Amino acid sequence: MRFDQVWFRYARREDWTLRMVDLTVEPGATVVVLGRNGAGKSTLLQLAAGVLRPVRGAVRQRPGVVGWVPERFPADQPFTTEQYLTRTAAVRGLRGGREVDHWITRLGLDDHRHTRLAALSKGTAQKVGLAQALLVSPGLLVLDEPWEGLDSHARTLIPQIVGEVTAAGGAVLVSDHRGEIAGLPDAIRWTVTDGTVKTERAEPGDPGEVVVEIAVRRTDADTTMARLRADGHRVLGVRTERPR
Ligand SMILES: Nc1ncnc2c1ncn2[C@@H]1O[C@H](COP(=O)(O)OP(=O)(O)OP(=O)(O)O)[C@@H](O)[C@H]1O
Numbered sequence: 638m639r640f641d642q643v644w645f646r647y648a649r650r651e652d653w654t655l656r657m658v659d660l661t662v663e664p665g666a667t668v669v670v671l672g673r674n675g676a677g678k679s680t681l682l683q684l685a686a687g688v689l690r691p692v693r694g695a696v697r698q699r700p701g702v703v704g705w706v707p708e709r710f711p712a713d714q715p716f717t718t719e720q721y722l723t724r725t726a727a728v729r730g731l732r733g734g735r736e737v738d739h740w741i742t743r744l745g746l747d748d749h750r751h752t753r754l755a756a757l758s759k760g761t762a763q764k765v766g767l768a769q770a771l772l773v774s775p776g777l778l779v780l781d782e783p784w785e786g787l788d789s790h791a792r793t794l795i796p797q798i799v800g801e802v803t804a805a806g807g808a809v810l811v812s813d814h815r816g817e818i819a820g821l822p823d824a825i826r827w828t829v830t831d832g833t834v835k836t837e838r839a840e841p842g843d844p845g846e847v848v849v850e851i852a853v854r855r856t857d858a859d860t861t862m863a864r865l866r867a868d869g870h871r872v873l874g875v876r877t878e879r880p881r
């Protein structure tokens with residue numbers, strides 16, 4: 638898939654959110670989209686998924702099956718988890734409930750099968766959002782901050798699922814403002830700054846790098862990570878337990 642000289646702004650006379658984006662995503666690639674709050678990560682992902690259309694330029698060769706997981710799953714729909722996934726499966730041309738059952742179990746949604754979407758917690762609703770994107774094996778999987786609100790078990794599933802999609806030849810684009818990139822080996826990084834996108838390959842074992850561990854107050858974690866990134870550092874992860 639290719640971004641061909643893509644420009645995007647939300648309204649005429651507004652500043653461009655993205656300018657002249659020229660990028661290629663190869664089949665089987667994992668791309669992690671980084672950038673400060675409001676930099677344009679979600680916008681870029683929505684352009685990739687086809688949810689937004691470029692104002693100038695084009696997104697070309699988008700795979701036929703796109704799995705799109707928005708930052709917030711729209712849970713204000715009058716269905717239970719099972720009803721919603723069954724309907725989505727039917728729209729995607731699937732017959733029988735095999736894929737629905739598979740993803741309900743894999744994502745730990747069994748207890749919420751008959752719960753209305755509106756009554757789900759944010760994290761559980763996110764899992765339904767993930768399940769609907771995976772019912773049919775996607776040629777392109779686009780995940781906007783998929784770790785937000787997920788429990789620790791579900792968080793570990795994300796790298797596994799990404800690995801399975803890429804092993805099957807699908808490409809994955811995932812935005813990440815928490816530094817969970819450490820769980821995604823061989824990812825390419827796109828950093829969105831001032832409307833443009835820089836691309837580089839993440840090399841966790843780069844001999845020019847060392848890993849510095851720091852402890853900060855829990856409440857300062859987000860601002861500290863933002864400052865570190867703004868200074869050009871790579872945030873590899875966040876953990877709450879003490880080092881042994
Ligand atoms: N629907 C919209 N209409 C108008 N402006 C928007 C809309 N959505 C986003 N924007 C603006 O576009 C810019 C980029 O937003 P975007 O959501 O893509 O950033 P982001 O990097 O994903 O941020 P975050 O990390 O906070 O999710 C921001 O200035 C935002 O306020």
